[in-house]
Amino acid sequence: MSTTLALPLPRAPRPVALLPLAVGLLGAAMLAGLLLGPARVGPDGLLAVLAHLFGAPLPAEYARDAAVLGVIRAPRVLLAALVGAGLGAAGAAMQGLFRNPLADPALIGVSSGAALAAVAAIVLGGTVFGAAAGLLGLWLLPLAAFLGGLGATLLMARLGSIGGVASVATLLLAGVAVNALAGALTGLLIFMADDRQVRDITFWTLGSLAGARWQHLPVILLLVGLPSLVLCALARPLNALLLGEAEAYHLGVPVESLKRLAIILAAIAVAAGVAFTGLIGFVGLVVPHLVRLAFGSDHRIVLPGAALLGAALLVLADLAARSLAAPAELPVGVVTALIGAPFFLWLLRRSHGGFGR
Amino acid sequence: MIGRRVLPAALAGVFAAPHLARAGGGRLITVGGAVTETVFALGQGDSVVAVDSTSRFPAQAADLRQVGYLRALAPEGLIGLAPDLLLVSEEAGPPQALAVLRAAGAPLTLVPDQAGLPAILRKTEAIAAALRQDGTALARAVQDDWQALDAPIAALRPLRAIFVLSAARGAPLVSGRDTHADVMLRAAGASNVVRGFTGYRPLSAELAASLAPEAVVMMDHALAEAGGPDALLRIPALAVTPAAASRRIVAMDGAYMLNFGPRAAHARRDLAQRLHGAALPALPARSWT
Numbered sequence: 001m002s003t004t005l006a007l008p009l010p011r012a013p014r015p016v017a018l019l020p021l022a023v024g025l026l027g028a029a030m031l032a033g034l035l036l037g038p039a040r041v042g043p044d045g046l047l048a049v050l051a052h053l054f055g056a057p058l059p060a061e062y063a064r065d066a067a068v069l070g071v072i073r074a075p076r077v078l079l080a081a082l083v084g085a086g087l088g089a090a091g092a093a094m095q096g097l098f099r100n101p102l103a104d105p106a107l108i109g110v111s112s113g114a115a116l117a118a119v120a121a122i123v124l125g126g127t128v129f130g131a132a133a134g135l136l137g138l139w140l141l142p143l144a145a146f147l148g149g150l151g152a153t154l155l156m157a158r159l160g161s162i163g164g165v166a167s168v169a170t171l172l173l174a175g176v177a178v179n180a181l182a183g184a185l186t187g188l189l190i191f192m193a194d195d196r197q198v199r200d201i202t203f204w205t206l207g208s209l210a211g212a213r214w215q216h217l218p219v220i221l222l223l224v225g226l227p228s229l230v231l232c233a234l235a236r237p238l239n240a241l242l243l244g245e246a247e248a249y250h251l252g253v254p255v256e257s258l259k260r261l262a263i264i265l266a267a268i269a270v271a272a273g274v275a276f277t278g279l280i281g282f283v284g285l286v287v288p289h290l291v292r293l294a295f296g297s298d299h300r301i302v303l304p305g306a307a308l309l310g311a312a313l314l315v316l317a318d319l320a321a322r323s324l325a326a327p328a329e330l331p332v333g334v335v336t337a338l339i340g341a342p343f344f345l346w347l348l349r350r351s352h353g354g355f356g357r
Numbered sequence: 358m359i360g361r362r363v364l365p366a367a368l369a370g371v372f373a374a375p376h377l378a379r380a381g382g383g384r385l386i387t388v389g390g391a392v393t394e395t396v397f398a399l400g401q402g403d404s405v406v407a408v409d410s411t412s413r414f415p416a417q418a419a420d421l422r423q424v425g426y427l428r429a430l431a432p433e434g435l436i437g438l439a440p441d442l443l444l445v446s447e448e449a450g451p452p453q454a455l456a457v458l459r460a461a462g463a464p465l466t467l468v469p470d471q472a473g474l475p476a477i478l479r480k481t482e483a484i485a486a487a488l489r490q491d492g493t494a495l496a497r498a499v500q501d502d503w504q505a506l507d508a509p510i511a512a513l514r515p516l517r518a519i520f521v522l523s524a525a526r527g528a529p530l531v532s533g534r535d536t537h538a539d540v541m542l543r544a545a546g547a548s549n550v551v552r553g554f555t556g557y558r559p560l561s562a563e564l565a566a567s568l569a570p571e572a573v574v575m576m577d578h579a580l581a582e583a584g585g586p587d588a589l590l591r592i593p594a595l596a597v598t599p600a601a602a603s604r605r606i607v608a609m610d611g612a613y614m615l616n617f618g619p620r621a622a623h624a625r626r627d628l629a630q631r632l633h634g635a636a637l638p639a640l641p642a643r644s645w646t
Contacts, residue, residue, distance in 0.1 A: 039437030064436065067461040072433050138452055194556025195522065195530075196428065200450065203429050210432055211453025213460060327407060327434030328425025 018295050022308035026081065029312040033077040033319045038326030039068045076212040079220060080318045080332075081311040083209075083273035084283055086224040088310020089231045090266035091284030092291070092302045096238040097262050098168055104285035105270040107175045108263055112182035113152020114274045115205060117144040119186050122200050123193045142216075142275035146223070149271025152178050157263050166259050168245075206331030207280040209318045216276050223272035227265040228307050234262055235299035242297070280333045282340025283310050289347055313339070385488075386438060388427050389446025391477075391618035392468050393418050395484045396444065398495055398619040398645035407438050409449070414612050414620075415645075432457040444487055446470040472540035472617045474503050481619070495619060495645075502622035502640045506629065510546040513633050518547035519560070519570040519600075524583040528559035529594055537615040542574060545629035565594040572632055573600045576611030607631045619645045 035041070041049075045065030052058040058066055087105065094103040105111060121144040136143060160166050160174030190198060237258050240248040249255050270284070291305035317335040324330055385404045387393040393412035396405060402415070407422035409430075424435060427449040435443060435458065443465045449455070458465050466487040469479050478496050485492025520538035522530040532538035533554040542549045550568040551560070573595065575583075583589045590601040600606070609631075613624045623646045630637050 037437070038431075038434045063462070064439065067463075068433065068436055071461040072436065072457060138456055196448070196556075199426075199428050203451065208429075208451075208454075210430075211451065211457060213453075213457060322431060322433050325425065325434075327422055327431060327438055329429065329431030329434055331429075 018291075018301055018305050019308070022305055022312070026308050026312040026315070029315040029319075030077050030081060033080065033315045034069065034073050036319060037068070037073060037322055039064075039072070041065045041068055071214075072212075075214045075217060076209050076318065077315055078217055079212040079276060080209050080315045082217075082220045082224045083277050083280070084311040084314025085307040086228050086269035086273045086310075087280065087283040087314070088287040088306035088308070089228040089303055090270045091310070092288035092299070092306035093231045093234065093238065093262045093266050094284070095288050096241065096299055096302070097259060098172065099242065100168075100172070101289065102285075105266055106179070106281075106284075107172065108267060109152035109156040109175050109178035109182065110149040110267045110270045111274060111279055112179045112186070113155075114145040114149030114271050115279060116152070116182040116186045116189075117148020118204055118275075118278070119189045119193075119201050120144060120148075122204065123189045123197050138211075145275035146271045149274060150267050152182055153263060153267035153271070157260060161256075164256065166256060171259075171263075203331060204278040205333070207278040207333030207336075208329070208331055209277055209321075210329060211276065220272060220276065224269045227269040231262065231265050231269070232303040232307065234258065234265075235303050238262070238299040238303075242299075278331075278333065280314065280336055282336045282344070283314055286340040286344050286347075287313060289344075293347070383441030384439060385442050385444060386424060386435060386440045387412060387444045388424065388430065388449050389468065389470055390414065390612045390616040391470055391480060392444050392446050392484060394616060394618035394620065394645065395481055395495070396488070399485060399488060399490050399492060401488050401490065406440065407435075411612070414616075430454045430458075432461065432463075436461060436463055440464065442466065442487060444468055444484060470617075472537040472615075473544075474500065474621075477503075477617050477619075477621055480617075498641075498643060499619055499622055502643070503625065505640065506622065506626055506637065509637050510544075510625075510629050513546040513629070513635060516547040516572055516632055517550045517568070517570050517599075518542050518572040518574055518632065519550055519565075519568065520574045521560075521579065521589075521595075522557045522576075523579050524575075524589055524592055524595070525579070528561060529592060530557045531560040532557050537617060538574070540617075541614055541621075541625065541628065544625045545632055547572065547574075547632055560594050562594040562597060566597040569599055571599045571603065572605040572607060573598075574614075574628070574632070575606065575608045576614065577608040578611065580606070580608040605632075619643070 035046070045062050048059055048062040049066045049069050052066060090105045094105060094107060095101060098107065118141055121141045125140060156174045156178040157166065159177065160171035162170060190201060193201065237248070237253045240251045240253045241255065241258065245255050287310040288302055288306040291302050291309055295301045295305060314336065317339065318332050321330045321332040321335045383404060384406045385396065385401065386407045387396050387405055388409040390411045390413065393405070393408050394414055396402060397415050402417060405421060407424050408418050409424050409427040411427055412418045422438065425431060427446060428451065430449055432454050441464060443463055445465060445467055447467045448470050455465065468483050469476065477499055481492045481496040481499065520532040520542055522532060531551050532549065533551045533556055535555040536557065539549045550570050580586070580589060586604065586606050589606065590596055590604065595601055607628065609624070609628060613620055614628060623640055626637050626640055
């Protein structure tokens with residue numbers, strides 16, 4: 001099974017400066033995300049706000065520009081970059097770990113678990129979690145989604161390992177089972193939901209960065225940024241794993257703990273991101289492929305590349321989401337899927353047989 | 358490096374709530390069907406620059422900028438329209454987006470948006486206060502019209518009815534307790550036979566047979582989507598009811614019937630009249646209906 005799903009072995013990294021390129025792209029995307037959008041901020045407003053940052057008084061006519069840049073866009077762009085990086089890195093790690101081109105963070109149950117808990121918070125928020133809902137307010141849903149996503153992944157990792165050994169095939173099947181169970185429970189909650197809650201659920205599952213606030217960012221840095229960095233540091237053992245589990249073991253890679261660590265880090269990064277944004281599809285699936293196609297499958301390139309490119313893609317997708325339908329807003333998951341699905345189809349056609357050998 | 362670490366905190370403090378002036382008149386954004394209707398009824402319609410997708414009355418509202426569905430508001434889109442006042446139904450969301458709007462110092466006023474006469478008076482008062490207008494005349498007129506119907510409708514035999522939200526796919530979705538439709542049915546001299554749940558849920562054929570509604574009330578577009586009265590009454594859950602035997606289906610404009618804005622008294626009269634087939638006293642013509 002593992003041989004039929006094997007990714008191509010790492011080629012030597014091309015002498016292309018991917019990382020500077022990706023950093024530049026991300027920087028440009030973030031600058032565009034900060035400067036562009038439906039609320040127009042002129043160069044004079046930008047200058048006034050910049051001067052204000054360095055202590056100059058803010059003229060009253062630029063108060064709106066300051067609010068748009070400082071309260072709405074800046075935290076939003078940073079949230080998009082961090083969540084996109086987390087999805088990209090987690091997707092790359094899962095594809096490497098499962099040696100399966102179709103692997104993405106959803107495979108380990110994190111998305112469906114987070115969705116189940118978020119839907120529970122939406123439907124039962126007022127009644128079952130009454131006291132907690134009052135205490136936590138706007139933090140109830142993110143907290144529930146994070147714990148739900150992490151819980152589903154831990155369950156899947158537990159069910160998928162037999163006698164302390166987690167075979168890739170068993171893990172995959174455990175993921176399928178956990179996803180099915182979470183889906184069924186979500187369906188049960190949707191049945192209990194009223195019309196308005198069903199609409200809220202629908203929008204949550206399509207993703208949005210509209211709720212981004214500065215106070216979310218420390219949490220996101222800790223729970224998305226940090227695990228993504230650590231995932232990037234797992235590049236070498238993941239490279240060894242591409243040779244096969246037995247081969248990696250003989251190369252001195254602690255295969256079982258590597259699997260556990262990568263799965264849990266990916267789950268934390270994705271669950272925390274999804275908790276604040278709702279489900280955002282295709283970044284975790286498509287971006288690692290893009291990097292692999294362009295720069296080979298060395299994880300030392302693929303992991304940071306997917307993180308940087310995922311960040312840039314989500315920042316740009318969010319810019320499109322809030323600009324295209326202005327003054328309304330498209331769900332960002334719709335934008336990423338609109339970009340991602342055709343690209344993925346093209347990828348499948350182009351590389352037919354390439355992954356399957 | 359230190360600068361980078363303190364930047365977010367500094368930004369958050371620096372940009373906190375630059376309060377914009379609330380002008381009577383000015384640029385208004387109204388979110389919620391009843392909110393928009395009330396603003397127009399108060400004569401402030403010319404100030405409205407944008408509305409949400411549930412604001413479909415009066416006709417001028419259709420020509421305004423669209424800010425999208427009221428449960429999926431976009432902070433930057435709204436602020437980009439440079440409103441002097443955002444009058445938003447408390448039904449609007451998501452709460453995270455409203456929190457961002459507040460943090461950005463947007464001139465946001467939430468309006469209570471429940472069903473029933475006391476709720477209409479409350480929302481009229483809240484909207485008038487936010488606009489610095491006198492809402493007494495409007496509130497009094499709606500109250501007079503509504504109460505003029507109390508005695509004639511109380512004299513009618515209460516009719517067993519259900520409200521069908523949609524019947525285009527699968528089992529019909531019907532309104533239970535705590536819905537705007539439930540309040541309007543009872544106001545129009547009908548009893549909502551669906552008491553077993555709150556909100557809108559699918560109705561099974563067995564339950565429909567045991568509830569035995571004598572009339573089906575729908576929004577006109579939902580009836581059209583269901584394929585008209587004949588197709589509707591062929592749905593198993595409805596075919597077994599007395600309403601199907603007597604073909605008593607009342608379809609009305611959804612916003613008119615369920616917004617609980619300034620037109621609610623007239624909607625109550627029209628619905629009661631069509632449900633019972635009885636003539637009710639005419640209400641005075643009002644400029645906002």
